[in-house]
Amino acid sequence: MTKKILLAGAALLSLGVASAAQAGPTVDAIRQKGFIQCGSNTGLAGFGNPDSAGNWKGLDVDYCRAYAAAVLGDASKVRFTPLSAQQRFTALQSGEVDVLARNTTATLTRDTSLGLEFAPVNFYDGQGFMVQKSLNVTSAKQLAGATVCVQPGTTTELNLADFFRANNMQFTPVVIESQDEVVSAYFSGRCDVYTTDASGLAGTRASVAPKPEDHVILPELISKEPLAPAVRQGDPQWKDIVTWVHYAMLEAEEKGITQANVDQMMTSADPTVQRILGVTGEMGKALGLDNKWAYNVIKAVGNYGEVFERNVGAQTPLRLERGLNALWTKGGLQYGQPVR
Amino acid sequence: MAETGTAPGATPVARPPALAVGPLGWLRTNLFSSWGNTLLTLLILWGLWRVVPPLFDWLVTSSLVNVASSQECRGAGGACWAFVAEKWRFIIFGTYPADEQWRPSLAVALIIGMMLFSTWRGAWRPWLGLVWLGGTAVVLALLWGGFLGMTYVSNELWGGLPLTLLLTVIGLGAAFPLAVLLALGRRSDLPAVKAICVGFIELVRGVPLISILFMASVMFPLFMPAGVTVDKLLRAQIGLILFAAAYQAEVVRGGLQAIPKGQYEAADSLGLSYWQKMRKIILPQALALVIPPMVNTFISFLKDTSLVIIIGLFDLLSAAKAALTDPAWRGFYKEAYLFAGLIYFFFCFFMSRYSQRLEVELNRSRRR
Incomplete structure (x- = not known):
């Protein structure tokens, strides 16, 4: 009897310890249901639109895939909720979606009175x-x-x-x-x-x-129209993940890690690359994720430059220039904070 | 005398003047009977000559069906049917997984089949309701899947024609009984029942459909405890049902008021209860009377379902609009709207023609 109680106590204790090391309630809920619910546009060319087969395509859409890759290790585990402009904030506040990646301009009032948290800007428009x-x-x-x-x-x-x-x-x-x-x-x-x-x-x-x-x-x-993904207030860990997925994609571009060469890069001697890809360090653990979180993101959608070029870049019908969205090293505003 | 002596049958038949009969005569009486009509005819002919050839050229002669890329279409002067060829699947089935396309196809076929079956008067038995209930359940099961090897498809992926038809059929089907009850309630002698029915009808009719949908999609979730979400499609569907019920109730009430008082009194004098009186005497007459306005509300309801785009559901029209946001195929508005418009027209025209036939059949006793 005492043995059973002890065992149960130990189990409880280990549960408590495990959950303390884990991410916040949003991530727990995402892990439990097995997919990320992403608020997307009802149709904006290059940013979020269904293609002829009904699959979602676009820059914002790829960010949702990246979050799924980071949290669940599988970029396909994302469901899209198309949201109209009027409906988008309520959907996020009520918990209908986990993250809003829908070309939303970050402004002061949205950040404060609407109860949103904006992640770093993934597209500078104007x-x-x-x-x-x-x-x-x-x-x-x-x-x-x-x-x-x-x-x-x-x-x-x-x-x-x-x-x-x-x-x-x-x-x-x-x-x-x-x-x-x-x-x-x-x-x-x-x-x-x-x-x-x-x-x-x-x-x-x-x-x-x-x-x-x-x-x-x-x-x-x-x-200025800084377009940024947004999450609900009150879950700093989920916001951290959404933030650092973006920075990791920028860092990857800066370091030349691409979707194609990410596997070779695992053996790179560059300590920054090693930290990003989880070869050394505990970057993923610090976010409450697997250490290969950024590897999964880059493997699934590529670095920021690849996402940009694939959806809105020079080879697409939209033919947008990088402009403000170039890396800071190339005269743009995209400045990834160091993953370390 | 020789002439006058001939038999009447042998009189040479004098033909009427050439301008009074035949095609020329028809033209003269119908198109050129006065100088005013002549002027109108010429104006219309001129208008047709200006409109029809360019339209035909745009629709057929200069149109493109097979192109390598949308770029080819942009230089051409005609319609780009290649857009429809590329996007018809998306417009009709929305974001439903392409590999499972047979399921929404079958669903649409089932719904159309049930509609056609219901037009046959031999099927007008109480079991027809069960057929619809069962059929709708099969359609829903087919779309959801998750059994018999069919993958589960969550209803936020449903779209296009199946979604439009489902919203319409379930909306009208559920609203109709509610509408009859509301109409009866509004004419009831019980003050509480009457007040509730009048209040509901006036409240719902007093606001636009779009605000009901907003209420269902934007306000409602805020009232719910955190973490509890009711399915978006279900919320929209309930909003649509309430809206349709309020409008149909007023149509039914019109029919109830048109029945002469003698019918009510005759039923009462036979000793029928309230429900017997309504079911056997009043409603059959009243409902037959209100077919034209009822079909009117049906048709406008079918088209109103396209408002669900404001809550992010891709019905037929919204899917056509979303198809236009594909970077490669932007700007082909005319083709997209024509295609969606044709599908809507097919359903609305069918309803309208059928109601005309039904009206003739059911109101035979009233025709003079």
């Missing part, structure tokens, strides 16, 4: 201008007197007015509600300039324009 090449414009500062196509009711419209006022220029807005119509108005020559987020401009030019080479996207960005 509002830009596209003009007809025949106008011979090379800078937004030369747009005085231009006719500008813009969608109403968004910060886009306000940023546009601010920019022209700040630079003391006149412009004629052509305000059109629907996205399709505003685009076709621009391409039919109704206005000289079309303004929206830079990624949207590039995508529109590459895939909708009758002749993409007739249009130029000007270098200036007039607003």
Whole structure:
């Protein structure tokens, strides 16, 4: 009898110890159900959209796969909940999704009053201008007197007015509600300039324009749109995982670890590479994960550069430049904190 | 005298003037009877000449079906049916796993089969309800799977036509009995029952469907204890049922009010109970009367189900929109909407024609 009680006590104790070393409630729940529930876009080209076979594709989507690879060791163990813009925050707050990777701009009020925690920015966007090449414009500062196509009711419209006022220029807005119509108005020559987020401009030019080479996207960005994955407040360990998956993907790119060479890299002599891939050190344990967490991520989706190029990069119909999203070593803003 | 002496049968038949009969006569009486009509005819002909050839050219002559990539379509002046060829599977079945496509196909076939079967009046027996109940259960089981070697497919992956039809069929099927009860309740002499029914109908009819869906998808989870989530599809379905019930209840009430008071009194004088009176005398007449407005609500409900996109479900229309977000196939709006529109038209037109036939058959006694 005493032996049984002792055994039970030992079992309880070991359980307690085990759970103390484990990750927070979100990760426990994910392990228990066996998949990550990821809030995705209902359809945004290059970031989260279903392909012809109904499989989710995109930059944000690959992040969800990466989280699954890190936590469960299997990138396919993720389910997507397409969320509309209005619904996305409630879905995260109510626990319907574990993480929201849905091109959401990180802002102060969302971080505080909506009870979200933003992970590092996985895509830096900003509002830009596209003009007809025949106008011979090379800078937004030369747009005085231009006719500008813009969608109403968004910060886009306000940023546009601010920019022209700040630079003391006149412009004629052509305000059109629907996205399709505003685009076709621009391409039919109704206005000289079309303004929206830079990624949207590039995508529109590459895939909708009758002749993409007739249009130029000007270098200036007039607003900041840092798009970041978000999690619920109150589970710091889950937030850590979401954060460090991103940094690991950046570190991997910096160190030249790719989906293709990750197995060879396991034998690399570089101590940083060894730490990232879990050959040495206890990086995974510190996050409450397997030490091969980053190896699994890179094996499944590749490093940040690969994810970018596969979904929105130069070889895709969207043909986006790395720009702000280049590594800090190449003049961009993507700066991975050290995995050590 | 020779002429007048001939028999009447031998009179040479004088043909009417060429302008009064035949195709020319038809043209004259129908299209060119006055200068105003002539002008209208010419205007319409001119309009057709301006519209039809370019439309035909866009739809058929210049359209592209087989292309290597979407880039080929962009330069062409015609419709890009290659878009539909590439995306029809996604538009019709949404994100349902492609390997298991036979399951939603069979589900759609079953639902259409049940609809056709129900149009046969010989099937109008109490067991028809059981057929629908069983059929719907089979459809749901087929879509969910998880037995007999079929993999489990969670319902957030359902989409396209099966989802639209399921939402419609379950929505209307569950709403109809509720609507009859609500209509009876609204005309009831019991104050409590009446107040509840009036309150429900006015409340639900007083807000747009989109706000009911928002309530179901955005507000409802916040009221639940943390960690408890009710399935998204179920929430949307219940919202749709309540909405449909409120509208149908008013349609049924219209029918109840159209039945002459004598019918109620005759039933009472026969000593029938309330439910007997309703079931055997009043409702059969009332429901036959309200077929046109009822089908009207059915058709608009089928199309209203496309609002479920706001809660992230890919019904037929939303799937067509999502197909347009594929980076390689952006911008083919006309083709996508035409394709989705054709499918909607097929179902709505079928309902409309059938209701017309039904109306003639059921209201034979009233025709003069």
